[in-house]
Amino acid sequence: MLSYTLKRLALAIPTLLIVITISFFLMRVAPGGPFDGERQLPPEIEANLKAAYHLDEPLPMQYLRYMGNLLQGDFGPSFKYKDFSVTELIVQGFPVSLELGFWAILLALAIGLPLGVIAALKRNSSIDYLVMSIALGGIAVPNFVIAPLLALVFGVLLAWLPAGGWNGGAWQNMLLPVIALSIQQIAYIARMMRASMIEILSSHFIRTARAKGLSESEVIWRHAMRPAMLPVVSYLGPAIAGIITGSVVIEQIFGIPGIGRYFVQGALNRDYTLVMGTVVFYGALIVLLNLIVDLLYSVLDPQIRYDD
Amino acid sequence: MKLNRLFSSTLLSLALGATMLSTAQAATLRINNAAEPGSLDPHKGRNMWDSRIQRELFDRLVDYGPDGRLVPGLASSWDISEDGMTYTFHLRDAQWSDGTPITAHDAAFSLHRLLRPEIANQNANLYYAIVNAPAVNAGRAAPETLGVHVLDDRTLEITLNQPTAYFLQSMAMSEAAPLPEHYLKAQGDNWIKPDQTVVSGPFRLTQWQPQAQVVLEKNPRFYDADAVKLDEVIFYPIDDDNGALNRFRAGSIDISYSGVASARYEWVKENLPDALRSGPLVGEYFYMFSLRDGTPLADKRIREALNLATRREVITEQILGMGQQPSYWLVPRVTSGGAKGKMAFADEDMTARMTRARQLMKDAGYGPGNPLTLTLRYNTSEDHKKIAVALAAMWKPLGVNVQMLNSEAAVHYAAIDQGDFEIARYGMIATVNDPFDFLGAYTTDGSAGNSTGYHNADYDALIERSTHELDPDKRAALITQAQQLLLDDYALLPLYDYVTNYLVSPKVKGWQSTPMDVHPLRYISIEE
Numbered sequence: 001m002l003s004y005t006l007k008r009l010a011l012a013i014p015t016l017l018i019v020i021t022i023s024f025f026l027m028r029v030a031p032g033g034p035f036d037g038e039r040q041l042p043p044e045i046e047a048n049l050k051a052a053y054h055l056d057e058p059l060p061m062q063y064l065r066y067m068g069n070l071l072q073g074d075f076g077p078s079f080k081y082k083d084f085s086v087t088e089l090i091v092q093g094f095p096v097s098l099e100l101g102f103w104a105i106l107l108a109l110a111i112g113l114p115l116g117v118i119a120a121l122k123r124n125s126s127i128d129y130l131v132m133s134i135a136l137g138g139i140a141v142p143n144f145v146i147a148p149l150l151a152l153v154f155g156v157l158l159a160w161l162p163a164g165g166w167n168g169g170a171w172q173n174m175l176l177p178v179i180a181l182s183i184q185q186i187a188y189i190a191r192m193m194r195a196s197m198i199e200i201l202s203s204h205f206i207r208t209a210r211a212k213g214l215s216e217s218e219v220i221w222r223h224a225m226r227p228a229m230l231p232v233v234s235y236l237g238p239a240i241a242g243i244i245t246g247s248v249v250i251e252q253i254f255g256i257p258g259i260g261r262y263f264v265q266g267a268l269n270r271d272y273t274l275v276m277g278t279v280v281f282y283g284a285l286i287v288l289l290n291l292i293v294d295l296l297y298s299v300l301d302p303q304i305r306y307d308d
Numbered sequence: 309m310k311l312n313r314l315f316s317s318t319l320l321s322l323a324l325g326a327t328m329l330s331t332a333q334a335a336t337l338r339i340n341n342a343a344e345p346g347s348l349d350p351h352k353g354r355n356m357w358d359s360r361i362q363r364e365l366f367d368r369l370v371d372y373g374p375d376g377r378l379v380p381g382l383a384s385s386w387d388i389s390e391d392g393m394t395y396t397f398h399l400r401d402a403q404w405s406d407g408t409p410i411t412a413h414d415a416a417f418s419l420h421r422l423l424r425p426e427i428a429n430q431n432a433n434l435y436y437a438i439v440n441a442p443a444v445n446a447g448r449a450a451p452e453t454l455g456v457h458v459l460d461d462r463t464l465e466i467t468l469n470q471p472t473a474y475f476l477q478s479m480a481m482s483e484a485a486p487l488p489e490h491y492l493k494a495q496g497d498n499w500i501k502p503d504q505t506v507v508s509g510p511f512r513l514t515q516w517q518p519q520a521q522v523v524l525e526k527n528p529r530f531y532d533a534d535a536v537k538l539d540e541v542i543f544y545p546i547d548d549d550n551g552a553l554n555r556f557r558a559g560s561i562d563i564s565y566s567g568v569a570s571a572r573y574e575w576v577k578e579n580l581p582d583a584l585r586s587g588p589l590v591g592e593y594f595y596m597f598s599l600r601d602g603t604p605l606a607d608k609r610i611r612e613a614l615n616l617a618t619r620r621e622v623i624t625e626q627i628l629g630m631g632q633q634p635s636y637w638l639v640p641r642v643t644s645g646g647a648k649g650k651m652a653f654a655d656e657d658m659t660a661r662m663t664r665a666r667q668l669m670k671d672a673g674y675g676p677g678n679p680l681t682l683t684l685r686y687n688t689s690e691d692h693k694k695i696a697v698a699l700a701a702m703w704k705p706l707g708v709n710v711q712m713l714n715s716e717a718a719v720h721y722a723a724i725d726q727g728d729f730e731i732a733r734y735g736m737i738a739t740v741n742d743p744f745d746f747l748g749a750y751t752t753d754g755s756a757g758n759s760t761g762y763h764n765a766d767y768d769a770l771i772e773r774s775t776h777e778l779d780p781d782k783r784a785a786l787i788t789q790a791q792q793l794l795l796d797d798y799a800l801l802p803l804y805d806y807v808t809n810y811l812v813s814p815k816v817k818g819w820q821s822t823p824m825d826v827h828p829l830r831y832i833s834i835e836e
Contacts, residue, residue: 032718035430038735039354040725040755042433044446052428082347083500084518092518148550156557163554165544166520252548255555257519270718 001298005291012287019283020070020276024063027272034079034270053079066276075280076273080266086277090259093246094281097258099169101244103178105236108185113232115186116193117220123198131190138187147180147253164255177254181247185239189232197228226300233300237293241286245278334539337816337834340552340564344519344545348500350482351422354430356737356825359482360565361522361543364511364829366485367530369397369415369464370476374831376741376822378480382410382508382531383464392471392778395479399462402531404488405507412464415486419466420444420451422483431483431739437472471776473645473783474742481740485509510536510830519545530830537833556583556811562834563819564811570691573630573809582814586631587821588642591737591806592746594635595684595699597799598730600761604680605730609668611798614731616653616665617702624804627694632804638750639743639791640805642823646784647743649792651802662705669706676707685713686733687720695803696733724759737806741824743787747771750794760799767793 035041035049050056054065069076075086084092119131154176155163167173200206201224209223246260259278266274297304341360347353350362363372371381380386383397402410419438422429425447436442439455455467468475478484491506492499499505502515502523510533511524522543526536544561546552552566553576568576568584576584597605597614605611620634636654639647653661666675674680684699686692693714700710715723724732734756738745749756751771752763770790777783794800812819818832 030719032716032720032722034718036718036721036725037354038717038721038737039430039739040721040749040759041430042755044442045428045430045432048425048428048432048445048447049430052426080346081344081518082352083349083498083516089518148554151551151554156554159558162560163558164546164551165555165560251519253551255520255544255546255548255551257517261519268716268718 001295005295008291008294012284012291015287016280016283020067020280021063023276023279024066025059027267027270027275028059030270032270034272036270053077066273070280075277078274079271080269080274081271086273089262089274090277090281093257093259093262094244096166096169096256097246097251097260098244100174100177100181100250100256100258101240101246103174104181104185104243105240107178108182108189111182112186112189113193113229115190117197117225117228119190119194120197120201121220128194132194135187135190138183139191141183142249143180143184143247144249144253146183147177147250150176150180151253164253166256173254177250177256180254181243181250185243188235188239192232192235193228196231197224200224200228230297230300233296234293237289238286241282241289245282245285335537335834335836336540336542337538337563337829337832338542338544338561340546340555340561340566341522341543342545342552342564342566343547345522345543348505348513348516348522350485350487351418351427351429353482357545357565360827361524362482362485363509363826364524364541365505365507365509365513366482366487367402367509368480368482368485369399370480370484372480372822372824372826372828374818374828375820376824376826378476381480382415382486386476388476392776393468395466395468395475396459397464397466397479399464400531401462402508403529404491405512405527405529406488406491407529408488408490408506409461410486410508411461412458413461414489415464416456416458417489417492418485418487419456420454421487421492423454424451429483431481434474434478434481434740435484437468437470437475437478439467439469441469471778473775473778474740474744477740477742510828511538511541521545532830536830538829541829553811556580556813559813562813562816568630568809568811570628570630576809576811580811583811584809585812585819585821586807586809588633588640588823589737589806589808589825590640590643590741590745590823591735592635592638592640593632593733593735593803593806594638595801595803596724596729596732596734596756596760597801598727598732598760599799600727603730604682607672608798609672610674610680611801613665613668613672613706614703614708615651615798615801616661616668617706618699618801618803619658619702620803622702623695623698627698628691628804630809631807633807635802635804637791637795637802638800639746639787640738642805643738643743643746644741644823645743645787646780647747647791648784648788649795651795651798665706669708674707676705679707679709681709681711682730683711683713684731684733685715685720685723685729687717688714692733727759727761731801735806738824743791744771744775747787747790747794748775750799756800762794762797762799764793764797764799767797 078084078086115131119128122128151163154161161176162173165173209219246258248260248264251258251260262274262278341357343357345358345361348361350366353362368381369383371379373379382399382402384400386397388395399412404410421427423432423441423444432445440449440453443449444451444454457465459465488506502513505513510530512527514525515523524541526539549566549569552564555561556564597611599606624632624634636650669675684696686696696712723729736746748754750762751757751768767790770786774783774786777786808825815835819827
């Protein structure tokens with residue numbers, strides 16, 4: 001298993017290199033540059049700006065310069081947030097997104113898994129229909145609708161919780177964004193868990209377990225639960241990467257200082273270094289989480305072994 | 309690590325609690341600054357939300373008063389030579405926040421730094437009137453050759469290449485603020501640091517968490533500190549208009565500098581009448597025409613027809629309805645400097661206008677039977693889209709088919725820069741409160757002149773003369789004459805003068821709407 005892990009990690013390096021290279025050139029192919037704004041710049045000032053950020057050099061040269069700096073762990077200065085380096089922005093923003101994402105995932109699992117199991121056990125009952133229609137609603141209603149609604153109802157009209165802001169991560173400020181972030185995940189997880197549980201419950205080994213005379217709860221908890229969670233776990237890898245790297249919608253609506261907005265804003269502003277920094281970071285995170293998921297498989301399913 | 313985090317967050321909450329206790333009586337103003345500042349270094353920011361904070365940290369020789377008029381700042385007075393070429397600033401007795409005296413050396417250091425090419429300041433051209441400034445900024449001359457001289461510790465002399473009417477306005481901009489030479493020399497270019505940065509203004513920087521908040525605290529060493537009523541100011545970068553409105557309604561911000569979204573404007577007017585503060589802004593919303601050879605709009609008749617057929621009141625009243633003024637000119641009416649003039653048809657009724665517009669199109673060879681297809685570009689925004697759709701509908705009767713091309717801002721402005729458009733939405737908000745800021749763009753070398761290909765030698769000459777004319781009345785006449793040429797050429801499609809619509813809690817006192825959108829915090833207080 002150790003050598004498998006090392007092999008996967010070694011494979012991650014060329015993967016990331018390809019991701020970085022493609023992103024670097026894709027970003028530059030996009031029309032418009034970081035200094036195209038409402039106020040047009042005189043040519044001499046544009047020249048100064050380009051020189052200051054080495055944008056006047058040929059593209060391959062810029063690429064080599066970027067890769068060289070990257071190898072030394074330097075993501076470069078942000079074009080838009082000039083008082084911070086990209087590293088500083090990620091270092092300050094990531095813990096916020098991570099904390100928010102952690103609670104959102106936890107909440108999603110704590111509600112989604114039991115809901116899915118209950119729906120599967122009471123298949124085709126009114127409880128099943130209720131749970132599944134709620135889940136369908138959760139998937140269908142986008143979070144840019146849910147989030148402002150939560151802020152309006154609980155933040156403004158009832159005034160139970162702050163309508164936005166981070167306030168150093170106080171739980172009151174975190175509650176609404178966590179709920180808004182998790183609603184869709186709850187829905188996905190519940191649906192996935194239900195489908196997979198239904199499939200497992202009709203398999204041979206469950207029939208055998210029942211035939212042995214085990215109680216229903218023992219059948220479910222000891223035998224069905226673990227394999228039924230496999231699809232959820234494989235979904236969780238990329239989902240966690242997505243959630244802990246922040247959501248631009250949630251961050252913007254609630255005014256949360258995470259890194260989610262850097263993806264979108266960075267791309268819109270042509271903040272090349274910021275986009276590259278987030279891409280590298282996100283890429284590395286996905287590779288890592290996928291590896292963890294694959295390792296978890298062998299824990300959950302004895303048929304999967306990573307021998308050499 | 310988890311434990312560590314928990315520990316540090318407990319510490320943080322304790323510290324927060326302690327601060328809250330100790331500042332129980334402190335006056336704190338909470339401002340939504342509408343976006344995350346790009347930089348708090350006065351030479352590196354370029355947006356309203358940058359300078360809104362920079363101005364509080366770094367005072368300028370020439371300052372804005374509570375109503376936006378120019379008043380003495382770190383310079384208690386100044387003399388302008390008869391020929392308008394030499395400005396002598398007399399600095400007042402003031403200190404940096406670390407106790408070091410603020411001298412003319414700091415002011416000179418800042419102007420030198422501002423024009424250094426590697427600083428790449430985006431407004432540097434507003435200082436090109438200073439002797440040798442263009443050469444210094446292009447890296448062709450040493451900063452020492454700049455026409456900026458320290459006569460003694462408290463006297464700064466600036467010599468210009470030519471008299472420049474708006475030069476004093478430039479000196480009020482955040483870029484022109486003296487900077488602490490001793491501190492920058494020790495820190496290098498990465499000198500903006502909470503609790504350390506040495507400042508001259510009414511407030512100092514105590515905290516900056518990107519995308520969360522910038523916190524300023526009263527600077528006790530500010531020269532007029534006794535008059536400053538606020539103890540602490542928090543700037544939140546809320547870039548979601550509705551999020552800002554929610555937080556304002558919940559009472560967690562006192563001033564919101566996000567505009568009120570047009571869809572919410574009526575609601576706000578109805579429900580928050582005491583808080584809605586509207587006023588004119590030195591800014592113009594218009595469409596550029598590409599006048600290059602071979603493009604349909606090189607034909608003046610078509611440009612005139614499109615202008616004639618545009619019902620500006622429909623846009624300002626029915627589409628936006630937020631107090632915008634229909635405009636038939638480029639220089640917003642609130643701009644100082646006395647620019648007058650308007651498109652000739654401005655007061656005619658719509659029937660007469662449409663008849664003439666149709667005739668012009670017919671003369672140009674187009675009509676409903678033989679339509680002209682034009683591409684209209686706009687950048688992504690709900691309001692821009694609504695206006696573009698309305699224009700297309702207004703021009704339809706002339707036999708103009710409009711193809712709309714929407715793109716995100718970076719693509720849109722790059723296309724304009726390269727002259728890759730027929731009709732393109734544009735907006736200009738003044739950096740200095742002077743007609744030149746708008747009209748200069750349409751000179752042959754100006755940014756709009758470059759993009760649109762507009763060229764009128766008489767216009768260029770008038771603008772050039774107006775820049776050097778120091779007599780206000782004569783200058784106003786020249787400016788008006790120049791603008792009239794531009795309008796008679798129908799070189800653009802003006803739509804309206806901008807307004808600002810901000811939310812200001814009735815608890816906030818001393819806040820005024822100003823044309824340049826400056827609201828110095830030293831004149832503002834808050835009642836509990």
